[in-house]
Amino acid sequence: MLPELFFGYFAAVIVFLSVIVITRRNPVHSVMWMLLLFFHIAGLYLFLNAEFIAAIQIIVYAGAILVLFLFVLLLLNLREELRAKRFVGAWPAGLFVTSALLVIILSVLKSFVPGPAGKYSIEFIKQETHTKALGKLLYTDFLFPFEIASLVLLVAIIGAMVLAKRKTGK
Amino acid sequence: MVPLNWYLMLSAVVFMIGVFGFLIRRNIIIMFMSVELMLNAVNISLVAFSHYLQDMRGQILVVFIITVAAAEAAIGLAIIIALFRNKDTIHVDEMDEMKG
Numbered sequence: 072m073l074p075e076l077f078f079g080y081f082a083a084v085i086v087f088l089s090v091i092v093i094t095r096r097n098p099v100h101s102v103m104w105m106l107l108l109f110f111h112i113a114g115l116y117l118f119l120n121a122e123f124i125a126a127i128q129i130i131v132y133a134g135a136i137l138v139l140f141l142f143v144l145l146l147l148n149l150r151e152e153l154r155a156k157r158f159v160g161a162w163p164a165g166l167f168v169t170s171a172l173l174v175i176i177l178s179v180l181k182s183f184v185p186g187p188a189g190k191y192s193i194e195f196i197k198q199e200t201h202t203k204a205l206g207k208l209l210y211t212d213f214l215f216p217f218e219i220a221s222l223v224l225l226v227a228i229i230g231a232m233v234l235a236k237r238k239t240g241k
Numbered sequence: 242m243v244p245l246n247w248y249l250m251l252s253a254v255v256f257m258i259g260v261f262g263f264l265i266r267r268n269i270i271i272m273f274m275s276v277e278l279m280l281n282a283v284n285i286s287l288v289a290f291s292h293y294l295q296d297m298r299g300q301i302l303v304v305f306i307i308t309v310a311a312a313e314a315a316i317g318l319a320i321i322i323a324l325f326r327n328k329d330t331i332h333v334d335e336m337d338e339m340k341g
Contacts, residue, residue: 074243076243076245078243078247078338082251083334085255086251086254086258086339089258089278090258091304092262092278093258093259093265093271093275093276093278094262094263094276095271098268098338100273101270101271101274102274105277105278106282109281110283110323111287112284113283114284115288116288117313119248119288119289119291119292120292121291121292121300124284124288124300124303124304127304127307127331131307131310131311132277132281132307132310136277136296136310136314138275138310139314139315139318140270140274140277140314140318142316143270143321143322144270145319146322146325147270147321147322147325147331148325148329149331152268152330152331152332155267155268155332156267157266158265158266159264159265159267162264162265164309165261165265165287166261166265167260168264169260169261169264170257171256173253173254173257173259174261175252176253176257177250177253180246180249180250180253181246183245183246183249185245185293185294186294187294188294188295188296189278189294189295189296189297189298190295191295191296191297192295193295197336199303203245204297205275205297205300205301205304208297208298208301209301209304213301216305219304220304220308220309223309223312224308224309224311224312225317226314227312227313228258228315229315229317230274230316230319232319234316234320234323235318235319235322235323235324235329236317237326239323241251
């Protein structure tokens with residue numbers, strides 16, 4: 072009973088906050104609500120025994136990405152944006168398309184058959200600790216993708232600097 | 242024990258809210274945040290799969306998705322700053338130079 076209640080609270084808050092995030096007129100308010108949303112998603116990860124993922128969810132998403140959003144919002148002029156129309160005129164069409172897609176996905180979910188279970192049971196992770204198990208896998212089997220991820224970050228750093236640089240004189 | 246399907250339903254609902262937000266808003270920052278919302282929805286389902294199938298690979302994939310999301314946010318926001326500098330707006334309807 073208690074796990075269901077716990078999940079129900081997190082699911083309800085996550086859905087509610089997602090709707091709030093996409094409907095606010097002022098993007099700064101959206102970012103603040105999204106911060107709360109990310110904390111709740113991190114709570115859901117803890118509930119799923121993924122404490123390392125919960126930690127990086129808070130550090131990277133809430134700590135880095137949202138702060139980046141806030142800084143960019145401070146650089147932009149929001150005055151005119153606040154007066155503009157909030158939604159596009161054809162929003163009922165968008166609602167129809169997305170709810171139809173949602174119904175299709177939800178009806179497909181019933182026929183999902185889980186595959187065979189792996190070796191990372193709760194007892195195994197408890198004995199090994201979660202971060203160690205994840206790190207071992209990341210640095211052995213997934214070493215090559217891990218290196219590519221670091222390259223992606225390098226490209227992002229250089230690209231962001233090149234794109235956002237002010238052109239001085241011609 | 243919460244069934245796996247509940248997590249998948251939650252993930253689908255959040256993903257669709259993200260798609261809806263992307264379709265109906267014309268503020269480029271909010272559209273960008275809708276994309277982040279979709280990535281988070283996928284992360285929820287991946288972690289749920291990882292827990293219920295007792296396999297760590299789902300969470301490895303989440304680590305990579307968060308990496309790509311961070312890179313995407315940095316590049317995207319840099320593009321938004323460059324656009325704002327040239328056009329003085331973050332309303333996507335007014336960015337029509339390419340006549341697409």
